[in-house]
Amino acid sequence: MSTRQTPPARLPLPNEMDPFSESAWIDVVRSMDEVYNELLQYEVVLEQKNSELEESQQFIFSILTSMSDLLVVCDRNGGIEEVNHSLIQFTGKTEQELKGAKLSSLFADENDCTTAKRVIASLTTQPANDIELQFKTRDGATTPVALNFTPRMSATQKLLGVVITGRPVGELRRAYHKLREAHDQLKRTQQQLLQSEKMASLGKLVAGVAHELNNPISFVLGNMHAMQRYTPRFKRYLEAIHNGAKRDELEKLRAELRIDHILDDLAPLLAGAVEGAERTRDIVDGLKRFSAADRDENIEFNLAEIIERSVHWVTRATPMNFKVEMDMPREMPFFGSPGQIQQVITNLVQNASDATENLPDPALTITADIDEGGICILFRDNGPGISEQAMSKIFDPFYTTKPVGKGTGLGLSISYGIIERHGGQLSVSNAPEGGAEFKLCLPYSNRK
Numbered sequence: 001m002s003t004r005q006t007p008p009a010r011l012p013l014p015n016e017m018d019p020f021s022e023s024a025w026i027d028v029v030r031s032m033d034e035v036y037n038e039l040l041q042y043e044v045v046l047e048q049k050n051s052e053l054e055e056s057q058q059f060i061f062s063i064l065t066s067m068s069d070l071l072v073v074c075d076r077n078g079g080i081e082e083v084n085h086s087l088i089q090f091t092g093k094t095e096q097e098l099k100g101a102k103l104s105s106l107f108a109d110e111n112d113c114t115t116a117k118r119v120i121a122s123l124t125t126q127p128a129n130d131i132e133l134q135f136k137t138r139d140g141a142t143t144p145v146a147l148n149f150t151p152r153m154s155a156t157q158k159l160l161g162v163v164i165t166g167r168p169v170g171e172l173r174r175a176y177h178k179l180r181e182a183h184d185q186l187k188r189t190q191q192q193l194l195q196s197e198k199m200a201s202l203g204k205l206v207a208g209v210a211h212e213l214n215n216p217i218s219f220v221l222g223n224m225h226a227m228q229r230y231t232p233r234f235k236r237y238l239e240a241i242h243n244g245a246k247r248d249e250l251e252k253l254r255a256e257l258r259i260d261h262i263l264d265d266l267a268p269l270l271a272g273a274v275e276g277a278e279r280t281r282d283i284v285d286g287l288k289r290f291s292a293a294d295r296d297e298n299i300e301f302n303l304a305e306i307i308e309r310s311v312h313w314v315t316r317a318t319p320m321n322f323k324v325e326m327d328m329p330r331e332m333p334f335f336g337s338p339g340q341i342q343q344v345i346t347n348l349v350q351n352a353s354d355a356t357e358n359l360p361d362p363a364l365t366i367t368a369d370i371d372e373g374g375i376c377i378l379f380r381d382n383g384p385g386i387s388e389q390a391m392s393k394i395f396d397p398f399y400t401t402k403p404v405g406k407g408t409g410l411g412l413s414i415s416y417g418i419i420e421r422h423g424g425q426l427s428v429s430n431a432p433e434g435g436a437e438f439k440l441c442l443p444y445s446n447r448k
Contacts, residue, residue: 068167070135070145073152075161078103078117090168092138103164108134108142120162123151132169144169220276223269230266233257303332303341303375303442307366310345318353321362328368332375334442336422344415344426348379348438351412355383355436374424374443385430394428 070090073082083098091098091106104113112133119128127150134142147166154160240253254260311324334341349364356362359382369376386394395416412426419426424442431437 070164070166070168072103072106072164073161074103074120074164076120076159078120081161090135090137106135108136119149123149123159123162125151125153125157127151135166135168216276216279220273220280223273223276226265227269227273230262233259233262298336299338300333300335301338303334303377304328304330304368306338306342307345307377310342311349311366314346314349314353318357321360322353322356323361323363324349324366325363326366328366328377329370332368332370334375334444336442337418340418341422344418344440347412347415348440351438352379352381352383352436356381359383372444374441376439376441379438379440380431380435382435385434386428386436391428391430395426 068086070087071082071084072080072087074080080098080101080103083095088095088098103116107113107116115131115133119131122128127148129148131147131149132144133147135145137143145166145168147164150163150165151159152161152163237250237253237257237259240250245253307326307328311326315322315324352364353362356364361382363382365378365380367378367380369378395412416426419440419442422442424440426441427439429437429439
């Protein structure tokens with residue numbers, strides 16, 4: 001029986017294909033192009049993110065490397081995840097030895113390990129600061145380290161771990177010591193400037209103070225000379241009494257020596273001498289208060305007396321035509337440093353005298369206003385006033401409008417600081433009618 005072969009199926013010719021097949025292929029190709037473009041965009045974004053991540057990692061690494069403080073990053077179970085170069089140098093261990101080890105391996109004894117675990121367990125969202133624990137050092141010794149524990153939280157506020165930073169207490173103590181030395185040196189320099197300005201002001205007042213001292217001293221000296229002349233008469237009269245002279249002889253001698261007149265004159269002579277000595281004592285005491293380093297002296301005093309004394313001293317050393325008018329209460333009690341306040345008043349009065357020295361009728365008016373808050377004193381001169389350029393710098397250290405050699409530029413700066421330390425304010429302006437106005441306000445809150 002013969003086998004009949006079935007002819008192979010005939011493939012359709014291109015023009016005989018399904019009419020929708022061509023469009024389907026086009027859609028497939030288009031979709032592939034879109035997917036390819038998206039992949040390219042994703043690749044570009046991924047490369048950018050990877051570059052940013054590398055930069056961030058390099059930035060963090062540079063920070064960790066440059067940190068002088070010790071740094072340990074742990075998980076919540078105390079496993080070390082990250083350390084910095086300072087910790088590696090401090091402990092003498094390698095980074096590989098530290099990573100993966102327990103935090104307790106850094107501490108000197110079990111008590112410190114227990115303390116660290118307790119601190120980590122008690123962390124919430126707030127750090128724990130200044131926890132002093134003993135660390136092992138690379139030479140086998142132990143060193144106290146002040147540590148700060150900062151929690152690492154997840155987005156759901158779950159504790160992931162802790163970041164620990166610290167610095168050996170020895171370094172902190174050295175840093176504090178240097179800071180304290182610098183602060184002490186600054187205070188000494190400030191006090192030296194204060195004293196040098198006091199001496200400069202005192203130098204300007206020497207002539208006036210010398211004249212002020214001359215009056216009571218001359219008064220005492222004159223009275224003592226009078227009493228010295230009376231001494232031989234008393235001696236002669238007493239010798240006659242001791243030698244047994246008769247009564248009529250004593251009466252005659254008493255009249256001749258004018259003993260009764262001397263006795264009447266003796267009391268006022270002694271009283272005048274005492275008054276002159278007390279006046280000299282008060283002047284010297286004022287000078288001592290003014291020139292002494294009394295930064296910490298705070299006492300109750302009458303501000304009106306300080307103003308009057310300062311004005312009196314300055315006007316004694318200024319031209320005779322410099323007039324100062326004062327309108328203020330006789331009693332203005334204040335608590336503070338009288339020497340420092342006197343330095344401020346003296347400086348303001350002296351500046352007014354300098355500013356008006358070329359005027360035919362230089363004058364300064366001092367008025368005081370007292371209310372419940374405190375005392376405000378206004379110093380107004382009739383000089384040319386202060387220029388706009390100088391107004392903004394008037395209280396700056398070493399700034400002066402005076403000729404070279406006549407001013408240090410420290411007077412107003414130091415005065416401003418003194419008033420500020422007393423809780424007050426010192427300001428300056430130009431009066432509408434001309435001249436400069438310095439306003440000094442001191443609060444009563446500074447009193448005991």
